[in-house]
């Protein structure tokens with residue numbers, strides 16, 4: 001797996017426009033070669049800002065979204081439609097404006113549809129398996145977008161907890177998340193890593209410490225991305241099969 005590459009942006013606005021253009025290019029190039037494109041979305045302010053920018057892309061209507069499937073790397077286990085829901089924020093920013101079949105939006109379960117986040121995680125794993133090739137557990141995402149918290153978390157995989165180290169399983173329930181709301185569903189790191197491209201979307205000086213740890217870990221080999229490195233900075237473990245980009249603003253790269 002190639003090592004992460006940092007791409008610097010003056011500010012959040014430039015990062016949003018640049019990432020939206022890159023996503024447009026991945027969508028068009030993927031659909032030129034394959035019948036479907038699988039994109040895994042993330043929550044968080046930068047992840048949603050990029051979707052809003054993509055909604056404004058002048059050539060977006062050239063994409064046949066009936067061939068695009070959207071997945072989530074994590075979701076807050078609250079009522080469907082709640083403003084905290086990553087899927088609701090993604091719909092408000094972009095998805096509701098697209099001519100896309102509902103079945104192409106692979107929404108993680110909510111408190112309306114499942115008794116427990118464990119049940120929601122199990123159902124999501126089954127949905128991922130339906131779209132997997134051969135006997136894989138999930139489709140290989142053509143693109144995974146990831147925000148990163150100031151503590152170095154990705155999706156709902158937080159530092160100093162066991163979940164980032166899980167090598168079995170596809171999706172899991174997260175309780176007592178240090179980032180509210182407390183109950184979530186998240187993909188495991190192996191499923192996130194089964195992405196052709198992983199792009200981090202990082203903005204803000206509050207991310208500088210974690211981004212410095214991420215870029216330091218970028219020098220390590222895949223085999224070294226274990227133990228303390230992951231415990232301290234879960235984001236360090238996310239590497240795409242073909243590409244890992246750290247799309248970051250200057251103020252997040254200053255430590």
Ligand SMILES: O=C(O)[C@H](O)[C@@H](O)[C@H](O)[C@H](O)COP(=O)(O)O
Pocket residue numbers: 042043044045046047074075076086146147148149150153154155156179
């Ligand atoms: O559900 C979530 O909260 C997100 O998936 C989370 O992983 C987010 O991407 C990071 O916390 C970065 O969020 P910001 O871009 O808002 O800092």
